[in-house]
Amino acid sequence: MIISNLNALAAEVDAEVQPLYRQVEIRARENHARVLAAFHQARVSDFHLKGSTGYGYGDRGREALEAVYARAFYAEAALVRSQIVTGTHAIALCLFGILRPGDELLAVQGAPYDTLEEMIGIRGCAPGSLKELGVTYRQVDLLPDGQLDWPGIGRAINQNTRMVLLQRSRGYSRRPSMTLEEMGRVIHWLKKRKPDLVVFVDNCYGEFVETMEPAAVGADLAAGSLIKNPGGGLAPSGGYVVGRQPYVEMAAARLTAPGLGSEVGPSPDYQRLLFQGLYLAPHVVAEALKGAIFAARFFQRLGFNVSPAPEEERTDIIQAIELGSRERVLAFCRGLQRASPVDAHVRPEPVDMPGYEDPVIMAAGTFVQGSSIELSADAPMREPYTVYMQGGLSREYVQLAVLAAAREIMAVD
Incomplete structure (x- = not known):
């Protein structure tokens, strides 16, 4: 130089x-117009900006925040909690909430982000991985030019394939990030071949970059971290899950407990920062x-x-x-x-x-x-x-x- x-x-x-x-x-x-409309539809008021205590029953601020997220992300429902500590944690809620023993998780963009590998069980021996719980994993690598291997994906889908993992960002790899236009084509193609597939999107680093979000192009579930894009630099902690109501509730049951789900969980005293950051x-x-x-x-x-x-x-x-x-x-x-x-x-x-x-x-x-x-x-x-x-x-x-x-x-x- x-x-x-x-x-x-x-x-x-x-x-x-x-x-x-x-x-x-x-x-x-x-994007700002869409978020503002979501605030208006949820009728966000000053009293929503306060925290709660204990079990968090009847927490109107939590309900309003999740309503805003659902609308802003084109989703039926949202789970937005300070108790979700990382983006990996939010992703884990979705994978462990949906997948059951005998199910298969299919990744169609090659290896997932490094922090997901031990969770899935394709590296290391972390206790409680999906592999240990009887969930299998299959991976279709990208072609040399970085494009999806469509025939390979078609061959990989089988009767046990329950969930397809899409990763919006590149992670620590040289592969191109997946645009929402391409994601929509992938989801349509997948659903045509197996309509009961759950398409899950790791949305970390992608929120508000384009003018749509994964649910708008057919994704069933997406998750991310509040100390990345959607927290606006103000959220001190937290994560989110957005998507179809039944799947969001299954993720919520993993966060709390079956039978409790999204009905419990107090808002933090910094609840205002979660609204303001979004x-x-x-x-x-x-x-x-x-x-x-x-x-x-x-x-x-x-x-x-x-x-x-x-x-x-x-x-x-x-x-x-x-x-x-x-x-x-x-x-x-x-x-x-x-x-x-x-x-x-x-x-x-x-x-x-x-x-x-x-x-x-x-x-x-x-x-x-x-x-x-x-x-x-x-x-x-x-x-x-x-x-x-x-x-x-x-x-x-x-x-x-x-x-x-x-x-x-x-x-x-």
Whole structure:
């Protein structure tokens, strides 16, 4: 890299991608209108913003929040709880809530995200995995060009196939993220072959990126985390499940207990932040997308491979940057950490983490621990040494962090 004036390059890139920012803003306006309509339909009032205690019986705030989520996500019902601690936890509620011994889970995009592998039982020996409970797993890998293997999927579906897992984002892989248009085609094709299939979507990182959500294209169930897109950077914790009423209730029974389901569970004292975060989410996601577009073009100009490219259609907030060496990955993450408002003095190091196959380095100086919508970057320490950046409460914040990361990389080259 021979570019010496990174600030000048940043100014050039920011001007260059302005038309792409405008496209993001148009979608954000439509998403914001839908969320606002959901608030109005639920007649959200000041008293809904308070928490509750004990069992949470008759919690009107919880009921209103879940009604807003259901409408905003085109779903029949929603389960939105602070007691759901991660996106993986929300996904587990769906898988363990629906699948029974003898059922088969089918993944049609190759291996799922790393943290799901032990839960399913395809790696490690975690107690209580789906495999241990008698649920089988089948996987159809993508074709070499990254496209779905339609004949292979058709051959894989059998009488025991109960659920198909779709993953909206790329995870730690080089495969393309799945757009909602493509998802709709997949779901229609699957249902035509086996109408009783339950199609479940891991929706993490995808909320409010497009102007639809998985339920609008036929998904039966979707789940995600409130400290990602839908929390708008304000939600301190939580997760959600949305979809068809019977399946949402089955997930709720897994969260609490059969017979209790969604009827119990007190709202936290920070209930207001869950409402307010959702209201702001379309705007915050738009800012994160602008930051990702900027980062893609900036590192493209520096000579690195990026995915998606700046002008490519996006269906999640993740920006992959192939850095090519361990040292550059470390430098990128340390630069981003130094540009963070919290823990800027901390030096990220790769460590073994629960649920991940390789050591992982994570940079996230966030106000809410692990809140990837604020701005974070992480990478498994394996070839081709790709870093995955996501989030950004403001475009300007992302630009500052990207500049800091680039300076660190140039210092080690």
